Amino acid sequence: MKRLAILGASGHGKVVAEVALSAGWASVDFYDDAWPGKRRSGKWVISGDTSAFLKDPGRFDGAAVAIGNNAIRMKVIWQLQAAGIELATLVHPSAMISDSARLGAGAVAMAGAVVNADAVVGAGVILNTLCSVDHDCVLGDGVHISPGAHLAGDVRVGEQSWVGIGVSIRQGVTVGRLVTIGAGAAVVCDIADNLTVAGVPAKELIR
Ligand SMILES: CC(C)(COP(=O)(O)OP(=O)(O)OC[C@H]1O[C@@H](n2cnc3c(N)ncnc32)[C@H](O)[C@@H]1OP(=O)(O)O)[C@@H](O)C(=O)NCCC(=O)NCCS
Structure with a gap:
């Protein structure tokens, strides 16, 4: 047992x-x-x-x-x-993880999450409900991809960054470490470390 x-x-x-x-x-x-x-x-x-x-x-x-x-x-x-x-490392039976993708220790893939070919997912990453991480993406340790967020191919997300619910990230974009991307944002260019961004297209959120 x-x-x-x-x-x-x-x-x-x-x-x-x-x-x-x-x-x-x-x-x-x-x-x-x-x-x-x-x-x-x-x-x-x-x-x-x-x-x-x-x-x-x-x-x-x-x-x-x-x-x-x-x-x-x-x-x-x-x-x-x-x-x-x-x-x-926990994977819901309805998640689809490519045979060529790698999931780190302690990562969890919720219902309906999709991880495509050659993606590398770090330790302790949350792949939340119905998110998708496309081919060749690299997610650092401690990243959270929230429900319904979609990463096109070749996206990099640095350690401990939080990609909010329903976010879309264009192919080839690099997101730094400790970044927060607000709910519903569309990320079309690189984002430096430690920023909070939101909106369509995503811009730094000045509070
Ligand atoms: C971006 C975020 C972190 C900002 O949170 P916050 O610092 O508490 O910011 P506030 O709610 O005080 O909002 C500050 C301003 O940003 C705006 N704003 C906040 N979130 C926004 C978003 N996602 N998109 C566009 N504008 C946003 C607010 O309308 C407000 O604008 P105003 O100053 O003109 O009134 C948060 O709103 C967010 O989107 N978090 C992600 C939630 C999520 O994905 N949850 C999934 C859990 S699994």
Whole structure:
């Protein structure tokens, strides 16, 4: 029986749990640092906080970090990797991942996600519901591609960048690291590190 520990019991965690069960994991147990104040997430019981999980990770066959914030997710992933804990890479049965694409440790592909030929997806990447990542794209560690976002071929997205819901990115574009691309944007040229952009075509959002 394959048991998965999920760290992070938010709404995103519930979706990750359902991906894991659809993908053949027999059971999931949740851990969240909001415990003991928070003890449930929907139908799921939260078993304890991260330290409770770390006391005996050997009870599980793998762990997934289901934290939406890219920086926090990667921090926890690095903590688990340093402790020698196996990170599960989870792919929903309705996702289509090319045989020539690579998914990093701890990446998750939600329902309907498509990753085409020779794409490289880093560690801890979220490929959210119905997104598409086309041929030869390269996504750095900790990237989040939100639901319904579409990346044409040869797009590069730097570490821990967040591509918002429904975004389209033109072929060959390079997005820097720690970039936020607002919901619905159309990205037609390169974006430097650390920027927040939005709109059609996407421009820096000055707040
Ligand atoms: C871009 C974003 C990060 C900005 O958030 P924020 O810093 O809280 O910005 P605010 O909501 O205060 O908006 C600031 C201004 O930008 C505009 N704006 C915000 N998001 C925008 C977007 N996606 N497209 C165009 N304009 C946007 C607002 O209308 C506002 O304009 P105003 O100053 O003229 O009123 C956020 O709006 C966004 O799009 N996040 C992505 C959400 C998402 O993809 N969720 C999926 C989860 S899986």
